[in-house]
Amino acid sequence: MSSESGYPTPLLPAQGYLTVARVARAHGVRGALRVQALTSTPQRMHALTTIYLSHTPDRAETLRAYTVARAQHDKGDYWLIFLEGVESREVAERLRGQYILVTLQDGVPLAEDEIYLFQVIGLTVITDSGLVLGRVVNVIETGANDVYVVQGELYGEVLIPAIESVVRQIDVEKGVMYITPLLGLLPNS
Numbered sequence: 001m002s003s004e005s006g007y008p009t010p011l012l013p014a015q016g017y018l019t020v021a022r023v024a025r026a027h028g029v030r031g032a033l034r035v036q037a038l039t040s041t042p043q044r045m046h047a048l049t050t051i052y053l054s055h056t057p058d059r060a061e062t063l064r065a066y067t068v069a070r071a072q073h074d075k076g077d078y079w080l081i082f083l084e085g086v087e088s089r090e091v092a093e094r095l096r097g098q099y100i101l102v103t104l105q106d107g108v109p110l111a112e113d114e115i116y117l118f119q120v121i122g123l124t125v126i127t128d129s130g131l132v133l134g135r136v137v138n139v140i141e142t143g144a145n146d147v148y149v150v151q152g153e154l155y156g157e158v159l160i161p162a163i164e165s166v167v168r169q170i171d172v173e174k175g176v177m178y179i180t181p182l183l184g185l186l187p188n189s
Helices: 042-047 089-093
Strands: 017-027 032-037 050-054 064-073 078-083 099-103 124-127 132-141 146-152 156-161 167-171 176-179
Touching: 017 042, 017 050, 017 078, 017 089, 032 042, 042 064, 042 078, 124 146, 132 156
Parallel strands: 124 176
Antiparallel strands: 017 032, 017 099, 032 078, 050 064, 050 099, 064 078, 124 132, 132 146, 146 156, 167 176
């Protein structure tokens, strides 16, 4: 799935949830799930008590709750998760490909000035001179810094580096990101 810009369209979690992993396959004959962590804090898997699974994590009505009996690290980004009520390979295999979500309350606590990456999607981007550039439609994670893909009527697509000298303020409650564009960032600047 990709946006008109050609970048992959992010699969946003349902409001109030965080996507933390995806079921890769069944493991063994007793219903264990081998899952790939999709979080920067995979050690959280040990502490999970309730998770929600769905093929469509952006729709809360499709989420199904499960109680975690046990979780253990496997290799690399992979974990083995044992769920109550999932006690055979056949049942576990039916969960293949589903996303694993937790509630925001069960997520890793953020510092006061931190936000989750998905919360940037949809923000209106405004320059320090009051010019509305458009809305953030995607986030590209690069090695050095993230880049916000902004789509608007005036300039079309604009790539905004997520660095302090450019991004001055993000107000998730108001749905706004204020920036100071670098010279040459915008056409005709």
